[in-house]
Amino acid sequence: MNTLHIAGGQVLRPDMTVESADVLVDRDEGTILETGTLDADATETLDAEGCLVMPGLVNAHCHAAMTLLRGYADDKPLGAWLQEDIWPAEAALTPEDVRAGTELGILEMIKSGTTAFADMYFEVPEVAAAVEESGVRARIGHGVVTIGKDDEAAWADADESLDIAREFDGAADGRIRTAVMPHSLTTVGEEYLHELAAEAHDDGIPVHYHANETTDEVEPIVEERDERPLAYAKSVGMLTESDFVAHGVHTDGEEIELLAEAGTGVVHCPASNMKLASGMAPIQDMLDAGVTVGLGTDGAASNNDLDLFDEMRDAAMLGKLASDDASAVAAPDVVRMATAGSADAIGLPGGRLEAGAVADIAVVDLDAPHLTPANNLVSHLAYATRGSDVRHTVCDGQVLMRDREVLTLDEETVKARARTAAADLFERV
Numbered sequence: 001m002n003t004l005h006i007a008g009g010q011v012l013r014p015d016m017t018v019e020s021a022d023v024l025v026d027r028d029e030g031t032i033l034e035t036g037t038l039d040a041d042a043t044e045t046l047d048a049e050g051c052l053v054m055p056g057l058v059n060a061h062c063h064a065a066m067t068l069l070r071g072y073a074d075d076k077p078l079g080a081w082l083q084e085d086i087w088p089a090e091a092a093l094t095p096e097d098v099r100a101g102t103e104l105g106i107l108e109m110i111k112s113g114t115t116a117f118a119d120m121y122f123e124v125p126e127v128a129a130a131v132e133e134s135g136v137r138a139r140i141g142h143g144v145v146t147i148g149k150d151d152e153a154a155w156a157d158a159d160e161s162l163d164i165a166r167e168f169d170g171a172a173d174g175r176i177r178t179a180v181m182p183h184s185l186t187t188v189g190e191e192y193l194h195e196l197a198a199e200a201h202d203d204g205i206p207v208h209y210h211a212n213e214t215t216d217e218v219e220p221i222v223e224e225r226d227e228r229p230l231a232y233a234k235s236v237g238m239l240t241e242s243d244f245v246a247h248g249v250h251t252d253g254e255e256i257e258l259l260a261e262a263g264t265g266v267v268h269c270p271a272s273n274m275k276l277a278s279g280m281a282p283i284q285d286m287l288d289a290g291v292t293v294g295l296g297t298d299g300a301a302s303n304n305d306l307d308l309f310d311e312m313r314d315a316a317m318l319g320k321l322a323s324d325d326a327s328a329v330a331a332p333d334v335v336r337m338a339t340a341g342s343a344d345a346i347g348l349p350g351g352r353l354e355a356g357a358v359a360d361i362a363v364v365d366l367d368a369p370h371l372t373p374a375n376n377l378v379s380h381l382a383y384a385t386r387g388s389d390v391r392h393t394v395c396d397g398q399v400l401m402r403d404r405e406v407l408t409l410d411e412e413t414v415k416a417r418a419r420t421a422a423a424d425l426f427e428r429v
């Protein structure tokens with residue numbers, strides 16, 4: 001059998017306990033065969049002495065190509081940031097730019113232990129190619145915006161989202177799944193939302209969109225329709241078990257109940273919410289109500305990195321402030337959010353390290369001053385670990401990074417291509 005032996009580490013179990021154990025992976029099937037004390041004669045070995053072996057992190061809401069726009073526009077609220085800076089720059093992006101930015105984003109994610117992500121953008125065939133080449137897992141989709149477009153252009157955009165979702169679902173040996181992705185409840189008209197949700201669900205494809213991110217986005221819906229945004233989302237068919245929303249910052253108690261009843265996932269993006277001053281999501285209330293909550297970075301222009309360890313710390317800190325309670329959004333909650341919660345929210349396998357699960361794994365080196373002493377490793381993951389502490393990354397049974405060297409992408413080439421693409425882009429805009 002073609003196997004990978006991750007040897008000599010401690011393993012993070014799905015119940016958030018930690019114990020010394022090896023991990024044996026079936027490289028052909030891309031699954032975990034067993035964990036325990038193993039004397040394996042494996043095809044390939046990864047040394048995990050002094051390390052914590054954990055499920056690969058899942059970035060449940062991202063725009064990976066926005067790495068090209070990192071630091072391009074800071075210190076503005078969402079509306080002004082999008083309209084004055086981001087959308088004009090994105091209008092000048094070429095397919096090659098999207099490929100370069102997505103590769104850079106994936107490189108950053110692999111180097112910080114992320115093995116899967118959900119991505120909303122355009123030029124999606126380029127996103128798919130980057131996912132295929134790099135070996136990660138992703139749920140990808142074309143983001144639809146219909147406001148400011150005539151009917152023909154709006155339907156063309158909506159159709160592109162459906163066509164792309166149908167074409168790429170199952171690509172890259174099943175590592176790529178898709179979703180139909182209307183940008184938000186205010187940037188896409190009601191008739192398009194209806195049609196997108198109905199057609200997507202007919203084909204078993206989920207719907208992903210930004211919702212309840214800012215008060216500026218909630219108020220017009222309430223004024224115009226006399227209902228909250230997530231009640232509106234439900235009425236157009238976009239609040240089902242397979243669907244997942246990004247943000248959910250300004251979500252009231254009734255909307256939280258709607259999410260819990262429907263089984264719709266929420267992706268919390270605390271760094272983006274703080275940077276754009278969007279607000280504080282009621283995450284502890286959502287967890288208490290049984291909502292599936294995942295964690296996302298959003299794009300690198302509103303974060304400004306794609307490191308989910310940062311995001312876990314931000315989620316814990318902001319969750320306490322939002323609840324005015326230091327016991328809220330505790331360390332095990334955020335580790336669960338960044339692993340199983342995210343995987344469940346976006347409907348990809350992963351997030352759990354156990355026999356039979358997909359072999360999507362991050363190996364964290366504990367030998368750093370900021371992780372010493374190793375009093376509580378779950379606490380360390382939530383509050384002290386940095387993406388740069390990740391030593392090896394494995395996805396679908398394949399080693400993507402060994403001893404901090406990424407094997408599927410050439411780091412220097414990816415960085416150089418992204419630098420050139422960004423410089424050329426800013427010259428054009």
Ligand SMILES: CSC[C@H]1O[C@@H](n2cnc3c(O)ncnc32)[C@H](O)[C@@H]1O
Pocket residue numbers: 063078082086087090120121122142143144145183210213272298299302
């Ligand atoms: C149409 S593709 C996706 C679209 O979303 C934009 N975007 C990035 N971050 C956010 C955010 O926090 N809220 C809303 N929209 C966002 C991105 O720039 C693309 O245009």
Ligand SMILES: [Zn+2]
Pocket residue numbers: 061062063210246298299
């Ligand atoms: Zn977003």
